[in-house]
Amino acid sequence: MIFKRIAVGIQKKSIIQLSWTRHLSEENIKPFDAIPGLTALPIIGIMHHFIPFFGTIGPKNNFFDMFEVLYRKYGSVVKMEGMLAKGTMVMFFEPDHYDKIYRAEEMPAPYRSGFQALEYYREELRKDRFNGVYGLTTAQGKKWRDFRTKVNPALLKPKIVKLYAPGLEEIADDLVARLWSIREDPAALSKEFETEITKWSLESVALVCLGKRIGCLQDNLSDDHPAKKLMHCSKTVPDLSFKLEFAPKFINMRNSSWFKELMKIFDTQWEVSEMYIEQAKKAINERGHGIPEEDQSILEKLLAIDEKVAVMMANEMLFAGIDTVSYAVTGLLYNLAVNKVAQDKLRQEIHAQAGSKYLKACVKESLRLLPVLSANLRQTTKEHIVAGYQIPAGTFAIAPNEYLSKLEKYYPQAREFIPERWLVDKEDPLYYGNAHPMVTLPFGFGVRSCIGRRIAELEIEILVKKLLDKVEVQWTGPPLKVVIKVINNFKKPYHFKFVEAK
Numbered sequence: 223m224i225f226k227r228i229a230v231g232i233q234k235k236s237i238i239q240l241s242w243t244r245h246l247s248e249e250n251i252k253p254f255d256a257i258p259g260l261t262a263l264p265i266i267g268i269m270h271h272f273i274p275f276f277g278t279i280g281p282k283n284n285f286f287d288m289f290e291v292l293y294r295k296y297g298s299v300v301k302m303e304g305m306l307a308k309g310t311m312v313m314f315f316e317p318d319h320y321d322k323i324y325r326a327e328e329m330p331a332p333y334r335s336g337f338q339a340l341e342y343y344r345e346e347l348r349k350d351r352f353n354g355v356y357g358l359t360t361a362q363g364k365k366w367r368d369f370r371t372k373v374n375p376a377l378l379k380p381k382i383v384k385l386y387a388p389g390l391e392e393i394a395d396d397l398v399a400r401l402w403s404i405r406e407d408p409a410a411l412s413k414e415f416e417t418e419i420t421k422w423s424l425e426s427v428a429l430v431c432l433g434k435r436i437g438c439l440q441d442n443l444s445d446d447h448p449a450k451k452l453m454h455c456s457k458t459v460p461d462l463s464f465k466l467e468f469a470p471k472f473i474n475m476r477n478s479s480w481f482k483e484l485m486k487i488f489d490t491q492w493e494v495s496e497m498y499i500e501q502a503k504k505a506i507n508e509r510g511h512g513i514p515e516e517d518q519s520i521l522e523k524l525l526a527i528d529e530k531v532a533v534m535m536a537n538e539m540l541f542a543g544i545d546t547v548s549y550a551v552t553g554l555l556y557n558l559a560v561n562k563v564a565q566d567k568l569r570q571e572i573h574a575q576a577g578s579k580y581l582k583a584c585v586k587e588s589l590r591l592l593p594v595l596s597a598n599l600r601q602t603t604k605e606h607i608v609a610g611y612q613i614p615a616g617t618f619a620i621a622p623n624e625y626l627s628k629l630e631k632y633y634p635q636a637r638e639f640i641p642e643r644w645l646v647d648k649e650d651p652l653y654y655g656n657a658h659p660m661v662t663l664p665f666g667f668g669v670r671s672c673i674g675r676r677i678a679e680l681e682i683e684i685l686v687k688k689l690l691d692k693v694e695v696q697w698t699g700p701p702l703k704v705v706i707k708v709i710n711n712f713k714k715p716y717h718f719k720f721v722e723a724k
């Protein structure tokens with residue numbers, strides 16, 4: 223009896239305590255509106271914050287600089303109204319905060335919107351063409367998961383991706399020869415470097431996806447060559463998308479000239495890639511099936527699973543696999559050029575044919591300092607309570623990874639290129655594992671991370687091995703600067719110099 227009374231007493235007490243705690247914590251939860259940050263005005267959106275001298279933020283060259291000001295001014299949770307399809311963004315400067323959201327959003331499918339114009343193009347303007355199969359960049363929910371499940375094995379298994387190494391080596395040889403041939407004319411090298419590296423990345427991704435070379439690295443590529451059109455699309459889309467996303471509210475209309483131009487570019491991108499895909503399909507059918515796996519393109523592997531998915535994936539590879547890789551490799555060559563000790567160490571590994579450990583560390587370190595995307599993004603599908611704030615469904619939750627990756631609190635000598643941090647063991651203060659695992663995410667996070675990661679890494683490793691084997695890369699100008707686009711871009715001109723390696 224006594225025990226029963228005590229038990230009831232404990233129960234009552236804990237119920238009182240529970241409801242008291244809940245009451246307290248509910249009282250402590252701050253509404254979404256309480257998050258500090260930039261508010262939008264009815265017509266001009268957030269533009270006024272970026273006006274020189276008067277704006278809260280002022281003009282900024284890139285996202286990194288913008289994140290720095292926002293963090294210093296507002297703290298670790300910052301709201302920005304009226305960007306990204308004019309929705310509300312919240313930037314979380316504590317990795318634990320976005321970690322909580324990103325993990326909770328993994329199931330049933332992470333929602334990553336942000337390509338509103340492309341969504342409109344596929345789901346409305348050219349609805350009949352796409353017929354419900356939207357591709358990884360724009361599909362959401364079950365459609366995205368079904369698509370991703372079908373393509374994951376062909377694109378992400380290292381063993382399968384490595385089958386393309388011999389073809390990628392040939393392409394890398396061609397690029398090295400072309401760069402070498404213009405090395406003595408600094409003006410030509412500076413002018414042509416970006417075009418040549420873009421041709422290489424398109425030629426490489428085309429080989430993997432279509433199973434054949436498309437001739438980007440031939441001499442005198444004419445302006446109306448289909449490959450040139452694809453390169454133009456991959457450069458112009460981020461440009462126009464950026465203008466549309468950041469434009470004042472009244473400009474972001476479907477009848478604006480930027481929007482119309484973007485739709486035309488999507489048409490060109492589709493028509494050219496469809497032409498290549500059709501040619502590749504014809505060649506596959508003429509050659510017959512049942513050939514060894516190492517001779518099959520990704521397209522061929524996927525055609526055996528689902529034709530629509532195969533075509534759409536090939537189309538996305540011929541778009542997402544061009545400027546991303548050329549930017550990453552340019553950043554890496556720059557970092558190696560201005561860090562001669564690291565470059566020499568890497569060349570020793572290459573000359574000794576001693577594997578790729580140091581090379582892989584260099585790639586990671588370069589993507590930490592010069593990532594292709596300066597932030598990651600998820601759109602919430604449910605309510606979250608983070609950092610004491612209510613975060614409603616439909617919020618763009620931003621992880622400012624580039625900014626965080628350069629903070630001393632995560633990486634000692636954070637602004638320096640030190641590939642060794644990815645190789646040393648736990649006891650070393652440089653050890654990369656001391657940083658929160660969500661700080662540096664160059665290929666994104668979880669089940670929705672970059673599907674082209676393995677391909678990109680292989681392409682980059684092969685090219686850097688081929689180039690540094692023969693060439694010492696130098697940089698003769700001021701530090702390379704990142705300029706703002708949807709994906710990062712470098713300010714031109716480039717100041718590379720190539721001399722014979724010892």
Ligand code: HEM
Nearest residue numbers: 358539542543546550594664665666667670671672674678
């Ligand atoms: C160094 C080069 C590259 C970098 C740094 C990079 C980075 C990224 C990042 C950060 C994302 C977003 C992931 C997320 O939201 O969690 C992404 C997505 C994606 N990337 Fe890449 N990427 C690269 C190369 C490529 C290549 C070569 C391809 C194609 C072969 C590709 C195709 C895609 C696609 C289709 C998505 C959307 C995935 C999905 O939503 O399921 N990327 N990439």
